[in-house]
Amino acid sequence: MSNVFYRAVNKELLEVDYGEGIYLYDTAGKRYIDAASGAAVSNLGHAHPVVLEAMMKQAGKVAFSHLSRWTSKPIQELADLVAEVAPGDLSKLYLVSGGSEATESALKMARQYYVERDGQSSKYRIISRWKSFHGNTLGALSMTGDGRRKKYTPLLLDFPHIAPAYCYRCPFDKKPESCGVECAQDLERCIKTEGAEYVAGFISEPVGGAACGAIVPHRNYSKIVRQICDQYDILMIDDEVMAGFGRTGSLFAIDDFEVVPDLICAAKGMSAGYSPLGAVIASQKIYDAFKQGSGVFVHGHTYGGNPLSAAVALSVVRVLIKDKIAANARTVGAYLLNRLKETLLRFPFVGDVRGKGLLLGVEIVKDKTSKEPYPLAKGMAARLTQTLAEHGVIVYPGTGNADGVNGDQFLVTPPLILTKDQADELVAAMRDAFTAFGKTI
Ligand SMILES: Cc1ncc(COP(=O)(O)O)c(C=O)c1O
Incomplete structure (x- = not known):
């Protein structure tokens, strides 16, 4: 036993x-x-020998220091490298220890962004899609749109979900010839129903993962989402926990859809399983709101930004680029x-x-x-x-x-x-x- x-x-x-x-x-x-x-x-x-070497080297120097008191070369170099390759002006790296911590952090960052920007704000709800997976902690699960929610429904936040971008089983019964990307337009319907003044963000996977089996949305899907988010002053949150760091054939999956989101959630492939790590990559606009506002993101997890995971991720991302x-x-x-x-x-x-x-x-x-x-x-x-x-x-x-x-x-x-x-x-x-x-x- x-x-x-x-x-x-x-x-x-x-x-x-x-x-x-x-x-x-x-x-x-x-x-x-x-x-x-x-x-x-x-x-x-x-x-992978290169990653193992980087891991051993950093473990011998210092494995843990707390981000509230210490910065370190590995986190700075990792942030600089990610800023170089991330889409548009996304350049500020908020480090955590996994995918759910990343999406949970993005949820709170989106909410606090509006409070910092506007002094006070009624915006807090995050819209997501059915047939999505954004993690198992309660905030992340509230955004998730699949059966993993069912047993926990009483504990979840009342966040709305829109139709999935699921061409094989189109929720609008369209064929490729008749498709008007109704699944993307569904976001606008949802925002109007909820009231834009209560909505802080829309989160989606650029290519679907665990909850749907690799659904690739219509090529214009993300562009339409970006336009709707701009129109209603809502943050576009791109969950690349699974799709990011090379998996879909680009360093960031969203690059192929020619769109720059406001926040990217990453984890998994960023440290390729050699040490637990996750991150939110934020745009300059969001970072500036915190810097010019209270100056403090009221959030954090103990292992976020530990030098060992950062050194591992740094070597992983270098290998991804070099090879x-x-x-x-x-x-x-x-x-x-x-x-x-x-x-x-x-x-x-x-x-x-x-x-x-x-x-x-x-x-x-x-x-x-x-x-x-x-x-x-x-x-x-x-x-x-x-x-x-x-x-x-x-x-x-x-x-x-x-x-x-x-x-x-x-x-x-x-x-x-x-x-x-x-x-x-x-x-x-x-x-x-x-x-x-x-x-x-
Ligand atoms: C798109 C996406 N977001 C979030 C998560 C949650 O990540 P974690 O299991 O590291 O908490 C996953 C995990 O599969 C995922 O695929």
Whole structure:
């Protein structure tokens, strides 16, 4: 009997021994392709020598100092590097320890920004989308739009959600030919209903992640959102916790949508799993409001800005830039997407294969034509994930896509160092797993 309180207390887990590049090895010596990168985290793969060296060097100097009293070279250099590569005038780095802390911080920063700017303000609500995931702490979960909310509804903030940008199951029943990006226009309807004087921000993932299986919005989606946010004096918050730092084929996913948000939330790929770290990257306008206002963001977490995590992230971001890792994610991602489409769409239970860069998703359906999902009780996502693991492939499953309860999907988010040969190896293993799984339905 273990004394670990696992997430799923009745589930049997693999026991990891070590990792190397895109592979993980269990304690029995079996090798797996980490096609989940944990949860889109290990973007440089496992045991990257440059990052390990930076980590050891900083640990030997000083691992922890508190941000209320100490600054350090690693955080300053990290902030300068991020300012160089971040979109537009986004340049001020607020450091925390993970994705939920980042989105939670953005929520509070947005609220306090209006108080600093206007003296007092009624603006506090954050609008988000259904089929989104912004984290599990209560503020972040209030913005999240998926089943992770259900058991905690009484504890959540009363924040509104708009329609998802979900072309495969368009909530407005549009086809590409008739699409007027109604899902983006839905933001304006929501703001008018709520009253702009109560709304501080709109948060969204530039390419959807854990709650939807790599949904890529219409190419004009973010531009329309930016225009609506400007019109109603609302901050545009770009949650790149999963999509950022190379995963979609650009350092920031929003760059491809030609828009500059007011705040970016980052985590995961920024330190690539070598040390917990998250951040909010703020525009000059927001920073100035704090500087010219009270001068204090009334917030903070103990480990935010610790020198060890910052030194790790600094080495990760340097490797990302020097080795052109985002460009690799773009090229190998496009190759892998094509290969997955030609291989998996042949199976009768695969409805859609989609994504951008190496943020890819596969949606499972009972009927390809009607897109009817399997009932949740059939456990398709979990069972298929299990079969894939037996064939040496780890993916990231999710449910609720079709109607909030039923509808299975999984993410394919391998490390961004994936080569074309490794992509072929991954597709071959997945084809074998799908063939075996098909016989069990
Ligand atoms: C888009 C997005 N935002 C926020 C989070 C929460 O991050 P964390 O699990 O590090 O708290 C996640 C995690 O998957 C995410 O994908």
